[in-house]
Amino acid sequence: xxxxxxxxxxxxxxxxxxxxxxxxxxxxxxxxxxxxxxxxxxxxxxxxxxxxxxxxxxxxxxxxxxxxxxxxxxxxxxxxxxxxxxxxxxxxxxxxxxxxxxxxxxxxxxxxxxxxxxxxxxxxxxxxxxxxxxxxxxxxxxxxxxxxxxxxxxxxxxxxxxxxxxxxxxxxxxxxxxxxxxxxxxxxxxxxxxxxxxxxxxxxxxxxxxxxxxxxxxxxxxxxxxxxxxxxxxxxxxxxxxxxxxxxxxxxxxxxxxxxxxxxxxxxxxxxxxxxxx
Numbered sequence: 001x002x003x004x005x006x007x008x009x010x011x012x013x014x015x016x017x018x019x020x021x022x023x024x025x026x027x028x029x030x031x032x033x034x035x036x037x038x039x040x041x042x043x044x045x046x047x048x049x050x051x052x053x054x055x056x057x058x059x060x061x062x063x064x065x066x067x068x069x070x071x072x073x074x075x076x077x078x079x080x081x082x083x084x085x086x087x088x089x090x091x092x093x094x095x096x097x098x099x100x101x102x103x104x105x106x107x108x109x110x111x112x113x114x115x116x117x118x119x120x121x122x123x124x125x126x127x128x129x130x131x132x133x134x135x136x137x138x139x140x141x142x143x144x145x146x147x148x149x150x151x152x153x154x155x156x157x158x159x160x161x162x163x164x165x166x167x168x169x170x171x172x173x174x175x176x177x178x179x180x181x182x183x184x185x186x187x188x189x190x191x192x193x194x195x196x197x198x199x200x201x202x203x204x205x206x207x208x209x210x211x212x213x214x215x216x217x218x219x220x221x222x223x224x225x226x227x228x229x230x231x232x233x234x235x236x237x238x239x240x241x242x243x244x245x246x247x248x249x250x251x252x253x254x255x256x257x258x259x260x261x262x263x264x265x266x267x268x269x270x271x272x273x274x275x276x277x278x
Contacts, residue, residue, distance in 0.1 A: 049245020
């Protein structure tokens with residue numbers, strides 16, 4: 001589905017359901033310095049491009065989790081405030097607030113804080129089909145006051161893409177080494193707004209984004225495969241994102257390396273997760 005080009009924008013801020021309780025459990029607050037160090041490990045693509053937001057988010061979160069597991073394997077969960085993440089992003093990209101991409105500014109302005117659960121036995125119950133992940137975390141993003149949702153439109157996508165975030169967004173983030181999976185996503189919607197698909201979705205409306213897989217080629221080109229659902233309708237599609245952040249449907253016919261990634265992203269995978277805490 002073309003509108004899944006930027007599923008990853010979703011990863012744009014991360015928080016836990018504990019944020020919505022009056023007495024949140026103990027958490028490890030991640031500092032601006034730590035976030036910036038993690039962001040400096042990401043390179044080879046435009047960090048400010050909306051289509052590359054998911055790639056940056058996943059890389060930074062997984063880097064922070066690996067470091068946390070070395071120091072405190074039993075937790076508690078990591079906590080990333082909207083302010084520390086945003087300031088680190090501006091520092092890493094070397095841009096002022098006025099030039100920040102819309103998806104990053106909206107996450108900051110809506111005060112989206114983040115919590116990441118990485119403790120053993122808290123994420124994956126078992127793998128029924130496919131490989132064991134190298135690393136798996138639970139992520140919930142949310143804010144406490146203000147609007148119930150917000151949207152933005154990516155004008156660089158082909159077709160253009162509208163993305164809507166609910167107040168609480170949660171998903172599992174898994175690292176398999178050669179691909180990253182965003183699974184069982186709740187709280188993210190999207191739809192194309194231009195071209196033939198834009199006209200079609202005028203009838204269908206927004207769909208719920210439920211899964212996204214992504215992997216990068218040697219030259220920094222990203223291949224993503226997303227799944228969206230609307231009632232009984234399920235739609236899956238592949239898209240390619242250039243290092244500059246230009247997203248297009250499918251993979252170019254002259255890129256066998258990208259075609260190989262596309263096949264890998266489509267391999268069967270079924271994972272049973274530990275139930276979310278209530």
